[in-house]
Amino acid sequence: MAAAEHDFDLDGYLRRIGWAGDAVADAVTLRSLHRAHVQSIPFENVDVFLLRTVPSLALSAVADKMVRGRRGGACYEHNILLAAALRAIGFRVTYLTGRVLARAVTRLPRTHLLLRVDVPGAPVPYIADVGFGSTTALLEAIPLVDGAESVQSGRRFRLRRRPRPEASDLWALQAVRGAAWDDQYEFTLEPFEEIDIFPMNWHVATNPRSPARQNLYVGIARPRGHLIVIGMRLIEVTPDGARRVRALRDQRELGRVLADDFAIDVPAGARWPA
Template identity: 35%
Template sequence: MSTPTHPSYRWSGEDLDLDAYLARIGFEGDRAPTVATLRRLVYLHTTTIPFENLEIVLGRPVLLDVKSMQDKMVRQRRGGYCYENNALFAAVLERLGFGVIGLGGRIFIGPDNGLLPATHAVLRVATAEDDRAWLCDVGFGSGPMEPIELTPSDGELTIGGWRFRLELGADELGAQVGALHHFSRNGWLNRRTFTMTPQYRIDYEVGSHYVSTSSHSPFTTRPIAQKFHPEVHHLLDGVTLNTQYPDGTGETRDVDRADLPEILSETFDIDLDDADATQLVEQPWPADQRP
């Protein structure tokens, strides 16, 4: 993979406080751009830094420059959604000497929700060891917690107990596309697709602006947070808390709005200051006004 030189095509790894980021996720040891290093980085980022959209609900913009992202996700120990997590991770990989290409994807919430906009970010990563390419997505909220080799395969992947299936092919218009399926309480579901067309930081900014401002985006209507572990996946959607396990079982319960700051802290490792906690609980959400 050739390395672009113009800053517009790069991920601003030079602006990153690499030591602070690695300390945040608990990474120690060899930093060489190898497959083993990549696996460890993906695992630690995915299981340490939560998925969350609270900036939007609190009325603040989502900023994708490296300094803002590391201030939020590293120094403040907060989380982010796909564009934040994967853009920060791309800067980390670039700084360490990996080859990184951004890709765009589409999310599928259920089997019959139709075609949604391409508003998901994933990464195609190359190491210094060989010519293999790897799919990395630390910003989906529910894994996978390892890179997946981008090669045709009909087999099922078990990663940390969770089951995935990667399919590579073409869409109805002939464009090369990949689909990542998850096994859950509803069986096998196609949760996201992605094309091989490169996406750059400016493309991520456009997608992020849409999902953080559009009334059609779920992120503008209610708080959403996720925390993913080898043994359990937690999802907060408004005032509904879902807990799922690798075998497909799980439970769902409604929670009191006043308990959200405590739930965010104890379950998602998101600690809000007093002002943000009060605002989250007391201010109306756009979902409150919808019929």
């Protein structure tokens, strides 16, 4: 992936997310790009659930799918794409991995990809993550500061540091759900290389117990709220957490919703698992 970043089409990516301006490596650009990305490119597991395939993480394939094609992707694809764009602008980006905690009924392996972004001249790095895909996902990158709260279009976030004497400190991304802070995922600052991501991607796409194989999930942040498809239900979530749910009649209506509301072209050969 790193070698291919020299050929990355930054202008095409910026057009895809509808971003215009001076692409300089500063905190304002980072936050603005992050928000434009999550409001333009949906999170989706069509390849894994409907095609039963393992998505390619080669940057050229990710760009073909998500920049030049009408598709979204999972956390690996989203954050690989953002990392390439940020590096092209002049940021230093490090891959980190996280353990999802939100709504987990058992302890899960570390399979989530997120980014540490070093901003030239900034006193602390930032955490960026355009691939969490939920209503409690970051809209903008946030500084790596213990306890500092970030309010983003009604969503409230903070990072909490949890020192461990026997190992690297844990950090947790928290979001407000209802009236309480809720852990979304935990991570360390140990750098991960591109080669480390491939086994996680394969595990998530092929393990029969993986959530990505259990049901269709598509989601995208909106300026006010979030739009989601889970299985055959379309869910609109407002900033205050209220939900409006509509059952979709059949796969034909599902296809129309994905095309019209999420700008996703479902690839030929996609079939609902028997």
